[in-house]
Amino acid sequence: MTAADTPREYIGWSQDGHAASALWQSANGASAPKRVVPVDDTITADAAYRLASQGVGMLWNGDFQNARQILTALEHRTRPRPDRIERTTAELFYRYRQNRSHRARILGLLLVPLDDGNVIGLRRAPNVVAATVDAYGSITEASVVSLHEVLGTIGAHQWRTKGIPVAALNAKVYPHYGTFFPVRSEYVDLVASAPLGTPRVAFDIGTGTGVLAAVLATRGVPRVVATDIEPRAVASARETVSRLKLDDRVEVRLADLFPDGRADLIVCNPPWIPATAHSLLDAAVYDPGSRMLKGFLAGVLDHLQPGGEAWLVLSDFAELVGLRSRDDLMNVIDTAGLRVLGALEAPAGHSRASDTNDPLHAVRRNEVTSLWRLTASEPAR
Template sequence: MDRASIAAADSPRQFIDWSEDGQPATASWRSANGALAPKRVVPVDDTITADAAYRLASQGVAMLWTGDFQNARQILTALEHRTRPRPDQAERTTAELFYRYRQNRSHRARILGLLLVPLGIGNIIALRRAPDIHAATVAAYGSITEASVVSLHEVLGTIGAHQWRSTGIPVAALNASIHPHYGTFFPVRSEYVDLVARAPLATPTVAFDIGTGTGVLAAVLATRGVPRVVATDIEPRAVASARETVSRLKLSRQVEVQLTDLFPEGRADLIVCNPPWIPATAHSLLDAAVYDPGSRMLKGFLAGVLGHLQPNGEVWLVLSDFAELVGLRSRDDLLNVIAAAGLRVIDALEAPAVHSRAADSRDPLHEVRRNEVTSLWRLCAS
């Protein structure tokens, strides 16, 4: 069983039902992103207009496409245009801008997720002019063995992710490329990687990388000479991705990847964590790499880290200040959580935003992203 099938096995099976030519029809619902099966489904084809499709989606009605695949893409593009945020001339606080941004993202995802396509046995879309999506969808859903239905928007996302995976993402700190699995956070933001690559490093015997994702930080620690690194993640996809990263970079003797929530057994001289940096609800499984409801992971990591740290050991907490800039967490809140965990700050290394979204002036949160700073907090027992 492949890793996508293992992940899917943890979720209850869902089905969708519709009527076609007066006959009832049913199929298995697939979503690698945790979306629930739509309750109302109607078959549509090339004759539907973009306006009609938008009206149906706005009413919560899903559309199962039966026409030409490329025409379905055009309808999806038209829906995307209709869900773009309109220019807002009102004076708004940063917190209000963030709320409106998330509100629009949620609305947009709901609308775009309601245009569906059939995914048949062998991971084939049986529509005219449909591309070969076998490899991309196996990575996301596993091997399809029964009639299924998926969101076209999600399918296109799996294709994009597969292209990234095939091409690889260059990581300057490793002088190599990472090939992430679908569903893991892609290391396209170099700030946090570069901070770990340049932070003062003594000679730790063992390091832990908590919430490893693609394994990029564990790999950086290993290439900096840490003889043993234990990387953990709670998500099976991330564990599979990290293990492949380690193997590709020929670091398997130094780095062990474990499927576990937060800490492995034992203690380490250095414990590193780059948790999701926004304390808000994740609207999808993919959002979980960015959104940490109630700061669960951040607080859990800090509360438990001393129990796994060697005497005189060091903790590296890598965190963006985005949440502070949009009013979801203050700097004092963060420092109080650190202090309550029995830790004190040794130093804080900072990196300004250089990721592409910081340069996108069309983004309603452009000013926030442009001013964003990622910090590596060096902590020890107080």
């Protein structure tokens, strides 16, 4: 969703005894603070933390680099304290989520102006035009944004500029802001190596950057239809397909789950954690109530050609933290009228699996991503 698609919301504050207001901008779906006060270089980190803890937005009027220092100080104050209590994995995950939510709320309350032309009108502010156009579109009136979110747009723009290598494609992809970055190679490698057969048509459900659709096309599938519910993901996938010169094989559509018609192969790598997403960027990882997982499995048979296969690519992270059991997953598959032909597995290879400072390090180290090969329980007659 782009800034132009979201409802317009204005925030107000008092500046030198006069009422002031500006358009609230958040590409990540954050709510505007109810109360905003102007602050400058004279505020201390402790005072800023007290205001943020009360839910007060702080509109920065001073030097941009000093604002970054205050943000860093706030970040230090939101780091979890050492916990000597022995906890279950489920408790560790709950505390981890609780801390991330608290951290996002506190850091999101240090605000900066983003004016007409996508310019931050503060001393020593960097040029953020390209990065913020990616996230918010062109700014045409006085606006206010979270400094933490702006810094995130800069980082995302740098990733987009240099690209992310995908070994299975022997190429780079250039994700749009708000699209899940394919930095975890396990799910891509599984789709690149699974027994393929000779499907004439394949669907890639929830395509994101279009990586899996591109892998299927480069493996010889003559027609791939990729879908995503997010306009940014559709734009990103179309760019990926175009860069790889696969336009004649891959079509990308805006759709909630399935396109019309049937396919010999249907692939889906849904969000793998059945919990509430705290932001739009989290939606690629968190799937409240397993909506996408269950929707995909429930709809497969209506879109699968007789004798075809569905590939469900899913991490077992949710099982390791007690949010879903293997029996739960098998029951959903069975209820959908599907059976398992086999599974391919890949151990965690991403960087967080080796980060011993991560409170969930033991879980991530043992995480396994599986490609479940599914077909109709009863062969078509």
